[in-house]
Amino acid sequence: MYPTENETRLWVAINLSQRLIYRKMDAALKEKRLPPLRWYDVLWDLERAGEKGKRPFELEQSLLFEQSNLSRLLRRMTNESLLEERQFSRDRRGKILRVTEKGRVVRKNMWKIYGPLIHEYMSQIESESELKQSSASLNRLVDCSVIED
Amino acid sequence: MYPTENETRLWVAINLSQRLIYRKMDAALKEKRLPPLRWYDVLWDLERAGEKGKRPFELEQSLLFEQSNLSRLLRRMTNESLLEERQFSRDRRGKILRVTEKGRVVRKNMWKIYGPLIHEYMSQIESESELKQSSASLNRLVDCSVIED
DNA sequence: GAATAATAGATGAAAGTGCATCTATTCTGC
DNA sequence: GCAGAATAGATGCACTTTCATCTATTATTC
Numbered sequence: 001m002y003p004t005e006n007e008t009r010l011w012v013a014i015n016l017s018q019r020l021i022y023r024k025m026d027a028a029l030k031e032k033r034l035p036p037l038r039w040y041d042v043l044w045d046l047e048r049a050g051e052k053g054k055r056p057f058e059l060e061q062s063l064l065f066e067q068s069n070l071s072r073l074l075r076r077m078t079n080e081s082l083l084e085e086r087q088f089s090r091d092r093r094g095k096i097l098r099v100t101e102k103g104r105v106v107r108k109n110m111w112k113i114y115g116p117l118i119h120e121y122m123s124q125i126e127s128e129s130e131l132k133q134s135s136a137s138l139n140r141l142v143d144c145s146v147i148e149d
Numbered sequence: 150m151y152p153t154e155n156e157t158r159l160w161v162a163i164n165l166s167q168r169l170i171y172r173k174m175d176a177a178l179k180e181k182r183l184p185p186l187r188w189y190d191v192l193w194d195l196e197r198a199g200e201k202g203k204r205p206f207e208l209e210q211s212l213l214f215e216q217s218n219l220s221r222l223l224r225r226m227t228n229e230s231l232l233e234e235r236q237f238s239r240d241r242r243g244k245i246l247r248v249t250e251k252g253r254v255v256r257k258n259m260w261k262i263y264g265p266l267i268h269e270y271m272s273q274i275e276s277e278s279e280l281k282q283s284s285a286s287l288n289r290l291v292d293c294s295v296i297e298d
Numbered sequence: 299g300a301a302t303a304a305t306a307g308a309t310g311a312a313a314g315t316g317c318a319t320c321t322a323t324t325c326t327g328c
Numbered sequence: 329g330c331a332g333a334a335t336a337g338a339t340g341c342a343c344t345t346t347c348a349t350c351t352a353t354t355a356t357t358c
Contacts, residue, residue, distance in 0.1 A: 002264040006280040007271035011170075013287035018167035019213050020291055021160075057306060064168050069345055071308060093306040093353045115151040122156035124289050131155040133279070134286045138162035140273045142169055206336060218315055220338060242323045242336040
């Protein structure tokens with residue numbers, strides 16, 4: 001019922017590492033006058049979706065956004081011309097989002113900062129097998145949590 | 150310079166797992182009309198500090214709070230009588246925080262929800278060695294990041 | 299096929315957060 | 329011991345996030 005010592009330790013470590021590194025990355029982007037990290041996820045997800053684009057509720061699921069939160073974030077990004085939206089004809093409640101050329105440029109600029117930082121922090125774990133094992137473990141947590149909804 | 154595939158995967162996994170599980174836990178607490186998860190950290194940290202209590206800036210460091218953010222959180226918690234503050238005589242800029250009896254009760258009630266959830270999620274990783282290895286890896290990330298400040 | 303439920307997305311109000319700045323106090327170097 | 333730097337903590341402001349609710353549309357059920 002209650003967690004073991006090691007289970008608690010892992011949960012604490014997940015939180016600390018995420019919070020600490022995320023902050024530093026966000027701060028680094030802000031310093032370069034680039035948008036916050038969360039925008040990157042949206043841009044990248046849409047860029048990979050290509051011509052077809054994606055709908056807000058799809059982003060919401062894959063990126064774990066709160067609906068209202070995402071709604072406003074998307075508006076901000078659209079206002080900055082990083083995204084374009086068009087009405088989705090088959091369901092007139094919905095809309096389709098795609099990255100603009102400007103969005104692609106901004107994402108690339110963000111990656112110039114973000115990418116090296118990921119490397120800098122993650123390379124503290126040197127062995128490939130350890131990297132793989134750790135992410136496999138964490139992904140296991142995610143999978144189980146998603147399913148049980 | 151740029152991250153390897155596995156480095157990126159780990160970083161993504163850290164984010165997903167943290168965000169997803171944290172949310173679910175916070176939601177579970179809210180459903181039971183208990184305070185948010187972040188309050189737990191404060192209560193627990195102060196409870197372990199015992200009679201001596203702790204000062205806000207110490208909490209700030211160990212729990213990774215933004216100063217202004219923590220300042221207001223502490224006020225809220227004090228207003229709810231979960232904490233009590235007294236002036237720190239040796240440095241009149243500062244103050245000492247301690248948990249109240251009510252604070253201890255609330256923390257225990259939170260733990261009844263929080264504890265089993267930690268177990269539920271973390272127990273997806275069954276082997277003790279895997280648990281240990283994963284948290285050791287993540288802690289390595291944290292240590293390096295903290296030091297370089 | 300009309301009534302009801304479910305879904306996509308937007309939005310007002312409230313709470314939380316970060317940033318810059320402020321006050322009060324203590325520390326440092328001369 | 330005094331001027332200037334550093335530190336503890338609070339606070340105004342702007343922005344973000346959440347919660348609850350709303351509108352519009354589509355799905356379902358009888």
